[in-house]
Amino acid sequence: MTTPDTQRPRRGSDILRVALRRNVGAMLAGTVLMGLYQAGETAFPIALGLIVEHTMRDRSPGGLALSIAALAVITTTVSLSWRFGMRVLQKANTTEAHRWRVAVADRGLQPVAHDLDLKSGEVLTIATEDADQTADIIEVVPLLISSLVAVLVSAVALGLADIRLGLLVIVGTALILTVLSVMSKRIGSSTREQQARVARAGAKVADLITGLRPLHGFGGNHAAFRSYRAVSTEAKQQAVTVARVNGVYAGTALALNAVLAAAVTLTAGWLAFAGRIGIGELVMAVGLAQFIMEPLRLFSEMPKYVMMARASAERMALVLGAPPATVPGQRPPAPGGDLAVDHVRYGALRGLDFRVASGEFVAIAVYQPRAAADLAAVLGSKVAPGAYEGAVRLGGQPLADLALDAVRAHLLVNPYEAEIFAGTLRTNIDPSGTSRTVAEAVEASLLTDVVALHREGLDHGVRDRGANLSGGQRQRLSLARALAADSEILVLHDPTTAVDAVTEQLIARNLARLRRGRTTVVITSSPALLDAADRVLVVDDGVVTAEDTHRNLLAGDEDYCLAVTR
Template identity: 40%
Template sequence: MVSARINIRWRAVVRHRWRLLAGCLLIALHQACEAVVPIVIGETVDLAVATGSPARLITWIGLLCGLYLLLTTAYRNGARQLMRALAEESHALRLEVAAKVLDPRAEVRTGDVLTISTTDADHASYLLDYVPRIVGALVATAVSAVGLCLISVPLGLVVLIGTPLVLIALQRAAPGITRRVATRQEVAGRASSLATDLVTGLRPLRGIGAQEAADARYREVSDESLRATLAAARTQGVFLAASNSVSTLLAGGIAILAGWFALTGRISPGELITVIGLAAFLTEPFGALSAAPSWIATARASADRIAELLGSTPAPPPTGTPPIRPAAGECLGVVAETDAATIVQLYDDGSPDVLVAPHHPELFSGTIRDNIVLAADHELAEALRASAADDVVRAHPEGLDHSIAERGSALSGGQRQRLALARALLARPKLLVLHDPTTAVDAVTEHAIARGIRDLRHGPGSGLGTLIVTTSPALLAVTDRVVVLRDGRIVATGTHASLAALDPAYRAAVLR
């Protein structure tokens, strides 16, 4: 579900309007000075060199040096303003993307996050560089056209008429480039997501012998990404080749026409030098204006992907109250025949007395100790035993100081579950809600964990409550009572043993 999209490009312009304005003015000044240089050189030839006047030669050379000092200063300060704006915008976009995907209700593929927060954020922010380059190119073209008109009206008209015609023709290719770039980024995101999922689940894949099928699937998506990349590159390459050719031909045509005018005596040697200099100089602004549709198309495609992510509306949290809460000191089992995940979310009310441990454990890069330690050492040892995570610690020579890769990708699913459970047990909340905490461990370990949870949280005099949403007989067997939910309503209650003996639906759901 997508709300009204944010106009990323317009917002970037508004957000950095003063730096962008300063950058545009300074870059425009730089380009105007660049265009004036051939004019000054031509005048130097006609008014100083041709007349043999040392004083005039010194004057015009001094003017040329001042011109170079001005254009260099303008460019350095303009580029500094624009690079600052570009860096701040790309950083701001990455922060917005990160804030969006950190919403626990957001449903975003990992690969999309990677490409959007890196490539797309950069391409979208490059708009702040493209705008002044286009403005500078237009100013350079206008100043050059005026200079050429002062020498020869036909030469000026070639620039004033030819440039818009070329830009209009090239602009027709922009939508195709936008589509190709958007497709490339979308497919690259899918490939990155799949690669991340495969690396994370490498151990289970090996365990079921599915690594060859996974490898084939990744090759398929990778090949699709390659084809999309090559298609986008071909489109952009053809466009750039055409635009460079046209701009070079236009500049070359001006030089050839000027040569003819010089041969027929219509312009002076100094004016010929000016025209040749301007023709050579115009290849740069012509090239920038010709490439502008490709630049804008790329920035637009990336901005649209960012806008789609930022404008997406996460799934609304479940509403209502939890159907049942354990009494103080009670270990309560819940068998949810439907919508178990939704039932678990109802308990996540932000209360400091309630901890909801999700079914999918989240680990971060660091050591085992960094991932679970929240209290003193003796409590840590108890939590490790109760969760059977002490086996994970003993499996590594470094023990608690063993390094864990991001998301625990080097650990098996069962090891990740046990470490996450140890962390939850160590927090000692008044109410701990667990959702299928043992689905990735073997039966022996599962029984040990069930008994460990019971012993750690529900010893004599304990006032702690534990609610376990599961269909595991081992976990349900250690609870004080079990509640069966259907569509959020209680349909049966009793001990695990009594329900297993008297309720056929319960037996079908939990006994395996």
């Protein structure tokens, strides 16, 4: 989501202002309808008091029938205004929560500055729970106003009967809100801490699930489980603290509201006993004293919900307000251009310099795994151009001058550990549903045996993270997705480490055939892929130390021979 309203709000208050401004119409309609509902609720005991007063004085059947009709109108108004008012507000609430979920998810998928210490599990919690709680402000404000309307109408009606009753309601409401506003600040700080701890627990369990297989492999699963249990226990203890604070708040609010209602009732009884008000006014006062507890309850709960919405908005601002890792240019790369890495220094790269011509198939044998990962990160735009020395150029144009979306469409870097998503084989290979080379990609990656194993073929279901696939099947599925994208320049990082030697040989031949005429770079130590390439670049200690065909390097470079032969 890239509308101006949601472009990098710096603070939680910015997010709340955007949410309120974007839903002014719905909130106005909801406020009118909910105010009508509260006014109708308030009118009911007032009408009862008037009916009692007139019935005792006039004793007219026609007047009684008219009074019953008036009560029916009030009841119908209360019912319909509540129904349609809540429909309007909840629709706006749900829509606004969806907008912020999309905004957080979109921002989470973009590279941001590395000082934002949030893991994927935390971003997920922010995109769900915090987005929902922030959007609650859309309902809170109209309910707050309508509750205020009910309290004011009650105070005016009681004040017309006796000024002391009206003042009692106004002063009592002010005192209740003063006490509860102080308590709501404690709720806000406790809620922020709870949200942070729950998010950390979510991030921990996400990491645990991702690394479950290797953890089992070296026996580290028990230590990992204990680590998660500690984080989860902290989140549970904080949740208990928040529940305790909320319980004290709710209990205090209920007690104070009950005290005010009792005070109004007793004062009205004393005034009736003293002859200051009539029987009808006493009925009205007692009815309003009972009714007023509900708007007072809503009114007194609003500060709590406001603080919770502010706490959630502040957490969303951490993601939405994070500065981007880079500010990309606006130009698209030239079609069919070459790829050049000019004296790049980053991490384990010590001035790396090479050029891949358009249509060439080049393999890069990197002796240090860290350098291979750093090279893939730089080429994949996961590192801002300003974070490394030198430049990466497409068709002679630096990446910093090119539009990021256009670069990613032109230059695809398939990482070593590519994600597999829940869905089907087809949706993993062609997520957009627009590729015309799915069949060729499946054949080239030798995923054909996986497709043939299942009656559904490409529509066979895939579990989250490819849990129902082997390591080799997941790797071939990832390779098929990269090939189906059919990008101008394709960079593969160790695409065959989980497959056997025979399969690897076939994939290498298929890759060279399918990508003929398209620029392809493979970062690998696989002899099959190295042999299939037009030429091989040897990278040692972050620089290119040799360049030739795979077979010539085998014959003349002993270090290369030791590094790549299996």
